[in-house]
Amino acid sequence: MMIDALLDEGLLKALRPYQIEALSMIRQYISSDSMKQALVKMPMGTGKSTVIAVTGSELTPNQSVIVVTATKSVRDQLVKDISDEVWVKMGLSTRPTKTIHMIIPSKLTSVPDSPTIFISTIQALLTLKENHNELYRDLKNKVDLVLFDEGHKEPANTWQSVIRSFEKKIILFTATPVRNDSNKFHLDNNYTYSYSYEAAKTQRVIRDIAFEYMNIDNEIKTFAERIYNRYSDYVLEESCDEREIKCIIRCGSADEIRAMVEELKDKVSVIGIHERFKNDSNDLLTDHVPEDLRTSDVRIWIHQNKLIEGIDNQHFCILGIYEPLPDPRSLIQQIGRVIRQGSEPRKAIILLRENESFQKDWWDSYTEYERLISLNPEEIVFRYHDYFMKVKEANPSTTYLNKKFLKRFSVNNDQTIEERIKKYQLPMKANVFEAIEDIVDVESYINDFSEKIIDEFNSLDFLILEKINIGDKQTACIVYSRYENSSILVNDSFLEIKLEIAVFRLLQNKLYYYSSNQYIPSLIYDEWKKVNAAQLKKILPNDSHISSVTIQNGSINYNSFNRMIVDSQDVSTMVPDVNDKFNLCTTLVGSRKKKIGTPSIRNYIGFSNARISQGTEYITLPSYLDWLEDIDMKITNTSYQEHGIFNRFAPITDIPAKVVPKSILLHSNAEDIDLRTSYGTITELDQLFYTIKDSKFELEWDGNSYEIEIKFSLKEGKYILKYTQPTTKPNVYILTKNKSKIRLLDWLNEEQAFQIIVEGNTHRYFTGDFYKTGIPSDYSWLENFFDEYEIALPTRTKKINEKGKKEKGTKAYKSMWDPNSLFYLVAKKGANITNTSRIKTLLQEADYVICTDLQSEIADFITISETTNTVCFIHCKAGKSKLSASAFQEVCGQIVKNLDYVNKGSERNPNYSYWEKEWVNSFYKVKANRKILNPDNLTAEGIWRKLKEVQNKPDSKSYVIALVGDAFSKSKYLAEKNKKYEKQKAEVIQIDYLLNQTAVAVGRAQAKFILSFNKL
Secondary structure, eight states, rough: OOOHHHHHHHHHHHOOHHHHHHHHHHHHHHSSSSSSSSEEOTTTTTOOOHHHIIIIIIOTTTSOOOEEEEEEHHHHHHHHHIIIIIHHHTTOOOOSSEEEEETTTTOOOOOOOOOOEEEEEHHHHHHHHOOOOOHHHHHHHOOOOEEEEEEGGSSHHHHHHHHHHHHHHHEEESSOOOOHHHHHHOEEEEEEEEOOOHHHHHHTTOOOEEEEOOOOOHHHHHHHHHHHHHHHHHHHTTTTOOOHHHHHHSSHHHHHHHHHHHTTTTTSSSEEGGGTTOOOOOOEEEEEETTTTTOOOOEEEEESSSSSSSOTTTTEEEEEEEEOOOSHHHHHHHHHOOBBSSSOOOOEEEEGGGGGGGHHHHHHHHHHHHHHHOOOOGSSSSSSHHHHHHHHHHHEEEEEEETHHHHHHHHOOOHHHHHHHTOEEEEEEEEEEEEOOOOOHHHHHHHHHHHHHHHHHHHHTOOOEEEEEEGGTTTTEEEEEEEEOOOOSSOOOOOEEEEEEEEEEEEEEEEEEOOOOOOOHHHHHHHEEEEHHHHHHHSOOOOOOOOEEEEEEESSSSSSSSSEEOOOGGGGGSOOGGGOOOOOOOEEEEEEEESSOOOOEEEEETTTTEEEEEEEEEHHHHHHHHHHHHHHHHHHSOOOOOOOGGSOOOOOEESOOOOEEEEEEEEOTTTTEEEEOTTSBBBBOEEEEEEETTTEEEEEETEEEEEEEEEEEETEEEEEEEEESSSSOOOOOEEEEEEEEEEEEHHHHHOOEEEEEETSSEEEEEEEEEESSSSEEEEEOOGGGGEEEEOTTTTTSOOOOOOOOOOOSOOOOOOOOOOOOHHHHHHHHTTTTOOOOOHHHHHHOOOOEEEEOSSSSSSSEEEEEETTTTTEEEEEEEOOSBBBBHHHHHHHHHHTTHHHHSSTOOOOOOOGGGGSSEEEEEEETTTEEEEEOOOOOOOOHHHHHHHHHHHSSOEEEEEEEEEESSSSHHHHHHHTTTTEEEEEHHHHHHHHHHHHHHHHHHHHTTEEEEEEOOOO
């Protein structure tokens, strides 16, 4: 049936020619057998709402139609337009005979049987589906046609399922360019209509635009003054009543809007609109667009996002952009508010600061796009499949590249599976998951699972080229292609084709997944959970050198690090920090040699995302599947010997008895993610750390609070976050690399991107795993620093002293220290030590022994061994107690304050002039040569230079030794350590921290710490 037969004469005369053309295409689409989508693209201000109204009422007189839009403001405007205002503008008395029904889930009790025009937001349909499914199904059954206004938003994942679930014909209406990809929109090229911006401007349907630049600073006061002056001048230029002209100012935040209103309120009628202004005491501020916008006398309207789309009023002629729009589409929509032509032709003015002229460049790129589309209308739908085939065929049939003879890629389904899979290669990488529920029929599951993944890939514009099921390996392989624009181009396009592969394999109850573009389908997170860290760490051989470790702070506070990465030739040989028992190991890199003469094998393990990799080389797909089997054997190995690196940090545990969350830290500020509003504006949460009470916390964003309930699912082994008021959600989305836009809470649940302190404060939950924090009573790392020696003294009934004893009744000086002293032990190079200890070995290997005690000492002694390239800084301290915390306090303080001399990179020189003199002390009656061993008779300066020369050799070792004699008893220390932590003496805990912090500080000074003591 022709369009003329459906529309009465008065309506046909009132409609513009291009509107009739659009309606003719729509009528043909409705009458066709096509179940793809139709598209109507018309610039802002050209009467798109009129086409929607006529389609809903006149082209479908006996059918129910649902008009769907993204926002409440657009929905409310469409209700007015369809019911009355478009007909008034056309000068017609006609009104829709159908009932116009706005869908509000809380008020919907039944779905009318008679032909109806339903008008709804996407969010309302989502709420209806989730909370009133019977009504939703009834609505689906009674609707015959879906009209989606601002259809460029249709492909968003959360909206696709709702719109397409109607399984009815869909017409997309948009005023801005669509991403012209048929994979994404499922558009039918036979039913697309585009009325170009160029045509609308030429036919004077919309206003001409003039961009004007202001050479001003960022001061709101200056901007407001210039806007007001330009507004006043415009009224004079147009010779019109001030009430006929309105202005929009776009700001970047609620605070900017408030300040702009303050600057203008005494000059002109003004209103500020932002969601943070709910219940604001200032009458000039509101959280919503007033319903009387078209009749309101307010002249200047100030907003951030509220007036970007859906506001159709011919009185808006001026747009002032204080804060730039975040992307070209938002800019186009914003400018669209001021180009609607009224009864009097006027120009639209866009005011920009000079340093923001890039906004004009964005507009120019849009108008150029529209010009080119008008010349090549078939390009409104880009068929990537056709493009890919052309590019593939343009490749040479054969080539010699990378020292290999290659033939052109093709998909040949006639080949055997073995022939098909051996042409692909992959790196040894995978994400590892385990099943939430047992899989009964593996073969059916793989088929179904791969088809679901393909559906998700299709929704992301991925072109599926080949699917290979390898039944005997319980494996599926999907080869696909995607495209992206060259990253070096600004306003030009050069499409770069990427050939990708995704492989998943089921082994026992585990899923191994790899994708070359690092995209993990949401489906995997729905049906699988990440393998826990306790299993993943089995992949690391216990003799590996650990080159890198990522450490997550187990505490949640503002005053300490959140995450840090430690790189070293071997982190496992670095001095551990006792506080690491409160921290979590989240990633590590280790390597080991299979055999001498072969390169080391590098293993990467990411515990937070269950990701593993080995080496950097690519292997064939058959070899890759064998590698997965090898990995699976390691993960399931029950006789595994754990690498010592894991003992440094909080251990991974099973799910604890108590899982009640007490506080949470959201990890939404990572480098590889981007928080944006639905308008495209970059945003951030007001805070990331929250206290949880009764399993609820208040998420804060943009000055508003959103209550979230958090519960632990034993079945899935993870926490689930849910809004207590599903209809009230923050307008925050996550953008990640190779991932479509996803709502904040969906992303948090999917990635478990948060850290929780569990009730009792002994357990932490981090991205899917529980850790037990705290120092165990049997913490034994400090024993690695211990060096116990046995000494033969002439008078062993006395304790070892430091330098000697007070000499009474004699004036004669000795040339050597008391044999009972630590100084004597060093000076005699450990000759009186009877066992093999590290202190004895180091002393006996020394070529130089220098006493540096007294004055501004750097140690009590230094030793140099050119034979072993070793230097030692020895600090002596005797004590009366077998566990003398005061002695340790003093010697550790002495060590730390002199570490600048120890560091091999330091250029600081000690005051070594006094080394040339004798060591003299009247208390001990000792006058000793400081250069105890100096074979080359070097000066003090020469000795220091010799020490630095040895230190700077690549294989050198530096030691800082606390020589404490009888001030420490290992047996007594271990007896205390065998007690429960809370029962241990305070001195022991103090010694633990003193020694550990000293050892850490020494390690950072590129030396090794030794605690040397006598066996008691």
